[in-house]
Each structure stands twice: as C-alpha cells, then as structure tokens.
Amino acid sequence: MDTQAHSIHTISSFYGVKASRLRRYYRDKLSGFQHWKHRNDATAGLVFPENISGHLSIDETCLSHGELYTVVTNKCARGKKGTIVAILNGTKSDNIIPVLQKVPSRIRNKVREITLDLAGNMGLIAKKCFPNAVQVIDRFHVQQLATEALQEIRIKYRWLAIDDENLQIELAKKDKKPYNPEILENGDTVKQLLARSRYLLYKNENRWSNDQQQRAKLLFERYPDIEKAYRLSQELSWIFSTTTDKIYAFARLAKWNEKVEQSGFKAFNTVSRTVILHHKKILNYFDNRSTNASAESFNAKIKGFRSQFRGVGDINFFLFRLTKLFA
Template sequence: MPTSRVWARLLAVEKTVVESADYDPEKRAFVADVRPAAGQSNRCPICHRRCPGYDSGARLRYWRGLDFGTTAVYLRAVPVRIRCRFHGILTAAVPWARHQSRHTIEFERQVAWLVTQCSKTAITELMRISWRTVGAILTREHAALQAGRDRLAGLRRIGIDEVSFKRGQHYLTVVVDHDTGQLVWAAEGRDKATVRAFFTELGARRCAQLTHISADGAAWIARVVTECCPQAVFCADPFHVVQWTNEALNEVRRSAWRDARRQAAKEPKRSRGRPPKDAPPRPASALARGLKGARFALAKNPQNLTEKQAMKLEWVTKTDPRLYRAYLLKERLRLIFTLPDAAAAEVELDAWIQWARRCRIPAFVKLQRTITEHKRRILAAIEHGLSNGPVESVNAKIRVITRMAYGFHSSRPLIALAMLQLSGMKPRLPGR
C-alpha cells in the first residue's frame, strides 16, 4: 500500500493527498502536510460547485485531527480562495474538514459522540479543547446529520410543550412525535411566534396531514394550532388538567391554614415555661399545624397513601369539611380520565362542572370556568387516549441535558445536543 494512502488511513481523512508527515518538536505534535485530491479542489464550501480561483491564498492553516495515542495530530495546508457566483469570495472547501472549522470531520464526530456519553470535564480533558469549542462542534455536527434528512416528514400526531432551560424565564418550545416518541423540533421562546415558526417550517401541505395535537391549556399554543391546523383534533393534556385541580386544592388548604393562623393569634398567650398537664388545648394552633402537614396527603392518589397520610386525610375529614369537599372535587375529576367510554366521561364531566359551580369554594368555582372552556379538548383526550406523557418524558431528559450543557452561552448548542440524543440521529463513533 502506498505511503500516502497509509497516512490517509491513519489520519482518518478521505479524498486527501498526504504529501509528508513528521513530528514537530515546537508544537509537540505530529504535523501532516495535505492537499485535496484531484477533483476536490476549488469547490465552494456551501454549495460544493467547482468555481474559478480568486487567489492562491497566503496563510498557512492547521486543523486538529484525532490523536495518535497520547500525541496530538495536526493537518497543515494553504487553502486557496475561490469566487462563487452564488456566495461570493470564500476560502475553498477542503475534504477533511467542514466549512469554518479548525477540526477534522472525524475529530468532530468523536466529540459529538462523547458529549452523548460523558461529562463535559471528561470531554475537555480527553480531547484537549474548551467547552465553548464543544458547543460549536455540536452545532456543526447537528447540521451535518440532518442535512438531506427531513425530520418533519410523516408527522401525524404531535405534542407541543415548553421547558425551562435557564434562569430568568428562558424557555424552549419542543415538538414531539407521538408515534415514535422522538423529539422532532425545538426552538428558544415560549410565545405564538415560536409555535408559528414550527408550522411555517412544516408547511401548509404537511400541516393538513396532522390528525391529532396535544398540549396544555396555554392560549398561545391553542390559537396558533387553530389557525394553522383547523382539521386536527386538539387534545388537552390530562396531566395538566389534574395539576390545575391540585393547585386549586392547595389554594384552599393554604386559605384554611391562614384562617387558622389568624384565629391562633387571637388566642390568649401562655405563660413562659412548660404548660401544666391539665392546660386546655389550643384548637386554632393545633388546626394550623395539622393543615400545614396535610399537603401530600391531599395531593396523592388514595391508593398510594402511606398509613400516616391516610390518618392525616381522616383528620382533615373530621376537622375541615370545606377542605375535604375540595379534595373530593379533585378526586372526582381525576377519576373521569380513567373512564373508558367518552360518552360516560362527558356525563361525569358535566356533573362535575355543575357541582364545582355551586360548591361555594372560590378556587373551584374559578377552575370550573377553565374546565368548561377546555371541555371539548378534555373529552377529545379521553376519546383518543392522547396525553402529553411522551412530551413530558422528553422534557425530563432535556432537563438532564441542560445540566450537561451548563456553560454554553446560547441555546443553539443545547438544542443541537438535545436533537442529537432524542431525535433518533445519534452520532456514530469514528471507525465503528
């Protein structure tokens, strides 16, 4: 095998002629002088068309390659500049690296694979690069993997949600395919313009092919969905509906606790020291302490209660009928989502709305207005058995990825990392 071909195999480059290679004591690395093979020169780095030369180039450039054991490797060349009639004057493309990159393609693939497997400290130490460089590599690798691949093709049932990735109200809007459970689209923002950007990228023809869309009760999602996909069945996520009832129940509990605290403040203060054994109990103070510890007993499903929590729930039943009535409202609405028949669910939901409307508990009177507004979407979710469960699963994984991506100064590397891990196009390890 010719020496040039052996060096090309060792350097993991293709369509490249290796003219010489030697150890450079100054750089403490192997340095290989390379040039593009025949037919690969004078090509535009964007459209890859053959273009006329502009000048010969005068600046010697280095590209970092995969290490030889413990020794760093660099590729060295003087790329020419070309004049593309579509993109202007640019440095000609080289077959061993991507446009505007100072690393070889296989080097970037290995970094992208490591990011999906290791911590950032291990990556920066092993590959001898900064974490900011990792972010730029992720963005390029993500763009290369999705080039020529339509990740939005064949969508029929999707879920839309948002997830926080940074302090200060910074959110990502994510779209997940219900049929595959994979992340298909993500962008920074949490407003109508962000959701509309997804449907614009999807296109009118593919928007018309969507049959089901699930989301929470956010108006900024619902309005855009109604505008762009009027034919799709819009389902309200049952998890968020039950979450609304838990928030209303917790509001009732906090109100009862505050009332008990105000009553306790009016009770006569005890003298200093330990109270005598025959001292009468202070009912308001005991009620306030009991209500403060009743949150989890009220929020959990009855079948999941511990013995202590079951006793706490029984105490609430005897001491605060209004709070217990709010608990029963929460449980009845939760059980509606377990009904197999949509018609029976509609009857039960109408009965729940009537009960909540006359329950004289302000938090649930307000909640029934929200439930009435989303009634059609709630029944659609029960009928089609659709929820945002796959989307919440992806959001949980994105939160883990966010911890790995700590240190990136923009959302682009985070989105690229999330797409690489959760969209079914994980990078491969070079040579495998």
C-alpha cells in the same frame, strides 16, 4: 465523541486537563458544531419537517435564564431520534405560526391529532399550522387545576392556623404563661397537620400509608371543607380514569360541574368554568386517551440534559447537541 458533561469532567481529570478547556476543544474541533448550518442562528428557530407524523404534541419549555421556547414533538418517536419537529424561540403565536407555515401544507395536513395544554396560544398555533388535526387538551393539566384548587383551600386554613397560633402566643406572653399548643392524637399540632397533609391530598386514599390515613382522618374531621374539596378533585380524576365513552364522559363532567357549583368553592368554580369553555378539546381525550405525557417527558429530558451542562452558556451549541440527539 458525543459525551455528556459529567463524562467531560471524568476524562479531563484522567488526563490532567481542565474540563472547561476540553469542553471548548470538543465544541470547536470534534463535535461538528463549526460546520453546522444553524451555528449562528439556531435561536431563531429550528424546524424538521421530516419528523412530522400523524400524532404530535406541543408544549413550552425553558432552556436558559427563564427564556421560553415552543417545542413541537413527534409522539411516534417516543423520545428518541426523530422526536423534535420544531423548537422555536418564544411562545407568541404571531411569531411561531409563520415559521411553521413554511413547512408545505401537504406535510402539515397529515397530522391527525395534536395534544396540548390549556394555553390559548398553543391552541391557535395548532389550529393555524395543523388544520386537519384534532386538538386534545391534556387530562393531567385539567386535573392539576383541581389539585391546585384543593391545595388553595388547605393553604387558606393553614394561614388561619398560623394567625391563631401567633395570637395565642401573644396572649400567653401578656399573661406571663408558657404557650402550649394543642397536640393531636398523631403528635401533630394543628399547624403541622395542615402543612404535613399537603402530599396525601395529591394521592388516592387507597395509596395512603397508615400515618397518612390517620392524618387524613384528623384533617377531615376538623376541616370538612377540605374533605369535600378532596372528594371533588378525586372524582374528576376518576372520570378520566374510568370513563371509556365520550358521551358518558360528557354527562359525568356535567354532573361534576353541578357539584362544584353547589360546593361554593371559588377556586373550583374557576376549574369548572375552564372545563366548560374547553369541553370539546377535553372530551377529545376519550377518543384515543391521548395525553401530553410525551411532551412532558421530553421536557424532563431537556432539563436533565441542561443540568448535565450545569446551565446553558452557549444556547446555539446546546440546541446543536439537542437536535443531534433528538432531531
């Protein structure tokens, strides 16, 4: 009777029983939770060495009240039974490493590749616990940095537009005249243009709708810096999408870094320095085109599972249910 939270509500209403009472009965009598050996100490950390394969992912996730957990997953399980290798409280490498190192080295040494994000603690955990694994920094985390840099430039101009509009309103009030904002040919004001352009900047221009094409044209004509930043962001995405050879990728990233330096965008310079500092692990992506998408997908499953419970009241029971399904 491994029912979901919304099923509990359906069953309880059918039999005229309070959902909370039925949920407690399921937890205490039917689920097997009372006989689980980790019932009182699950939050200390759960490790399943039998789920270790040659390809792993490591990421962090939030289970309840902003508390972060480090999750190591088996990519070969594809989000099904056998996915969870470890789920450990916190993200501090000094606490995570000793727990994972309790797994015999002969098992840990069979890991050939591990995907992760740009966090230094995750890299250290991977290095110490899976020394034979090639570390691959997820391309989407790198691209996300470029997108955030682009949005930072858009937001800067939006604040300037808001300040300018406020000033014009004040001047109109002093002159006792009505304020009439500039209306662009697509019906947006300048402030609205900058606000409504947010989502089109995430997309490739080939996927823009007709309205987005018109909006982008007006945006880029008025703010050339935003267009230049958009081109830089899209070029980085293009490098990851079209390059198949590691050496060519290295050359293209080097050229992209030069363009960033010439652009003078402070936010993009930060992205460029990040690429330079982590270039070896980023370039490892081009060996097998491995990403951390499986870890992100599993995080989404955890969030969906958590929402079905309408939050996590009993963290040990939540981990019990999670490991029964995915470990």
